[in-house]
Amino acid sequence: MRFTISQRFFFDAAHTLKREIEAEGSRRIHGHTYHAEVWLAGERDPATGMVIDLGLLRRRLDAVRDRLDHRLLDEVPGLHPPTLENLCLFIAEALGELQASLARVRVWREALGDSCTLEF
Template sequence: MILLTRKAEFSAAHFYWNDALSQQENERIFGKCANRNGHGHNYTLEVTVAGEVDPITGFVVDLKKLKDILEQEVVGVYDHRHLNLEIPDFATVIPTTENIAIAIWRRLAGKIPNATLHRVRVYEMPDLFADFYGDFGPEAEAGAGN
């Protein structure tokens, strides 16, 4: 087995806010990120897949197909969007770096032919990223592998 990672980039806005908390609590916990107008980031996404090298092509996956899947499932959906206001993935979840990584995993699980999704890494900034290696439960097992 070998791991292969592909990068993609998207720009999006978000804010941190929990409706169960008061305005004061939100501002204390989330600081200036609680500004309901939002702020933006240029995100870098790394998607790592695991699989066997095809003896004919030398690839784990069709690289163009992987790029197309990332475009269709993530970049085309998240790029130049306000995550809180426009993306159903975050209707009830705060779009933190951690939750964005989880949402992307769920968007990609089971959609990459001939490989298993191994890791989703989302960089919010060059010095801040979150890694997600999948859910751990029956729901994940049904959709995590190929």
């Protein structure tokens, strides 16, 4: 049997974005509350009963959140331009050895209804 577990977090950050549509507002520094969810899939370890200890996943996601929260995303190393797509990829790559179990990463902005999902 394969199980899928997930963990969510959020962060507040500012950014700019060069776009053709809604260009003026996007080019100015502006901020959002971002939500992210990471899914890991795998077989349950018979000794622990877990795919992964959620405490370990939470610790890793806390480190990712620290790199993004209350930052200007334009200045975050490895994240450019700061699109929803690139945020999904940034989070996935920041999971290090946990990437082997990665099934999905989703980033969304609840207030705007925007969302992006990266599937593995």
